[in-house]
Amino acid sequence: MQLERYVGLLYRAQVALADAFRQVGAAHRDEPDVFFMCEQQAAVCDNHAGMLAVVTAAEPAARFGGPREELLRDLHDLYLMAAECDLCWTLVGQAAQGARDERLAGVVARAEGETSVQLAWLRTRMKQAAPQALVVAD
């Protein structure tokens, strides 16, 4: 069954996203809302990875390549990583139902909404930053 490989992919994506939230947050301490929210969301990702570790073998994940120190681009990177997690949750959720795996389906039900919130927050924060960053700032 390929499902297990996909759960592993999702697990690694969650671990990488937690790492990325932490690194981006630390790089933008002067944007206190970004710093605190990144810390908060890193903990959400830790929790997701922890739930997945119960149902799959925890494999080492790739480290985030490091922030670019440019707020909009860093949030953009986080968005793409969160989008990968979001897609994985959808697919794993579908497959878990097909496999009649109630435990895995339960994990998906608890977590996928939180990843959607991360995407919505990143989109909101980027919309706020974009006009000033792209049109006004030097």
Add this chain to the structure above:
Amino acid sequence: MADAARVRDPWGARTPYGPGEQWPVRVDTGGDPEADSWVPSASVLHSNGDAFDIGVRDGRITGVRGRAGDRVNRGRLDPKDVYGWRATASSDRLTRPLVRSGDRLVESDWETAMGRIVRRSRELLDGPGGWGRFGFYTSGQLLLEEYYTLGVLGKAGLGTPHMDGNTRLCTATAAAALKLSFGADGQPGSYTDVDHCDALALWGHNVAETQAVLWMRMLDRRRGVNPPAMLAVDPRDTPVTREADVHLALRPGTNLALVNGLLRLIIERGGADEGFVAAHTLGFDELRAVVDAYPLGKVAEICGLKPADLERAADLLGGSQRLLSTVLQGFYQSHQATAAACAVNNLHLVRGMIGRPGAGVLQMNGQPTAENTREAGADGDLPGFRNWENPRHVAELARLWNVGTARIPHWSPPTHAMQIWRYAEQGSIRLLWISATNPAVSLPDLARIRRVLAKPELFVVVQDIFRTETAEYADVVLPAAAWGEKTGTFTNADRTVHLTRKAVEPPGEARSDLAIFLDYARRMDFRDRDGGPLIPWQGPEEAYEAWQRCSAGRPCDYTSITYADLERGGIQWGGERLYSDGVFATDPDHCETYGQDLSTGAENTAEQYRAKNPGGRAFLLGAHWRPAPEVPSDEYPLHLVTGRTITQFHTRTKTGRVPELDDAAPFAWVELHPADAAERGIADGDQVRVESPRGAVRVVARLTGVRERVVFVPFHYAEQAANELTITAWDPVSRQPLFKVAAVRVTKEG
């Protein structure tokens, strides 16, 4: 020392009354009772909107007299108002414009001062993205006509979204919670709910000191027949908590867990109004799932409270037939501020306690005219509680102002105060215009704010009545007329609009804030689409009429309230109570917001909102409690909360200049629990040092009944500024700074 009877007896004699009766009249006065003429006005030293007349003799203010017929105060005066009018005649008022010459500010004239501002404005506006170079940081103390004019010149003249007020510090959470729960800003309840209620719940609201006259009303009910039961939630020991039947002195930073837990108990004990919930709300099942995670024992542990006290509170709330809640800074300036304020709204919706006499919610304001900052769009929101994401609302404004829709900034959320300061710090905002507020004392992390103000490439305009700490950093200082020296309207925390008339001439060359904004608009030559002046109005009444047209058809519709009507006394917009028919402002075409996620502030899209099909139902919004971003540690073991004291206002620019008020509290202090003091060898009256990771202040220790491990410092004092200690962080939804979550240590000074 000045005689200050009303400082010693702030709430005066009781006039008890029973449920459903009219609050008896008690006329208070201050100053000389003999005057040549009396000019109608209301208070600008707090948000209660107490109406009084200004006594004038020989062109000077001689005293004040409460208006017996007014619905808000029925003649009474707050102690600040008994004496505070004297500040207007202070000898150190700004009387001439000042301009920077090297490291000094020198006296100048209006032509030179305005010329410098306009020249800099044009240079900036002509560059690409020119709108983004401007930031306006205003106040909760100007008048409606002034805010609206400022809003139009900023939004349709310069086209900048970077406008906010210091109302962000005091009232942003009230606005955010009302928008999210009910669809639009606007206070649901009325002060007359005090006359009818059988239970009062004060959530983080030390009303005795923040709105003294509202407290008199509550006390008079408590001394009358069939008094309301009373719950107070506050880690401090205050006149309110001492009066309450149940006092929950919770651990700071745990408000949301508390309200979730109380709601769970209330539902479990059958307190939900199922008919109301089904007919008038959305989201009960989701809310139920959230609050079910807060059983009694867990909440007691998180909040540091006894389970029995929580049960008594739940019985008080769940057993009432007419419940009135008030909410203020204990909730608004903590983390998860909007979520906790919405949790109080949830409680009222679940119990069906809204829109009936005695059953209501008052999400309070801190500052006197904060309501108007919100309504008129001087805080970044679009005027008239319009939704920046709704193209039809933007088009309405474009038609009204006769400008293209592209001129009006609606492409992203309005820039909140802390972000405006961040853009100034980064250098993309180059002109910062500060009116009627003193951010060099009132904002969090003052060292950083002073660094920003001192940046040479930032052009700073300060418009004020005194040469404040902030003015010292200005490139141009504009002398403004004070309350009593100008005409206009303002609206209190229960939507009561008052007219304040000019009683005396401003000193020297000082001008009203309205005249200053109009002069800037004229010199900048802002035009509409047909080449006419963008802002055609001249005086306050014309500005008010322009605002009436802007407000037409919106929740805050002023069209039926004229200056002539207001001569007779205060009038509420929207009637006595909002939502008395159970229809909320959530219709997608009418609402002010499509909603936000409470934990992150992430915005919903229009499609997501429409899919919920709210159809006039209110939203029940659950969120889980999280620990605060800064909690006490070994190094900083105490939890700091900051707040007000009754005799002082804002940064004391006025109250510090009035001997009766200044003498009452000339210096800051720190309130400590006796056990925490003993541990540190501190006695009452000792000089101590309060220190956080960001800074320190030296103050006198007062041993009080504050919760153990919690200390309180009032925020008014420039020399001993509590904001040297506070963190730079804010609620993700309302963007209100967290003044009540810093960790500190206190040591005795040698």
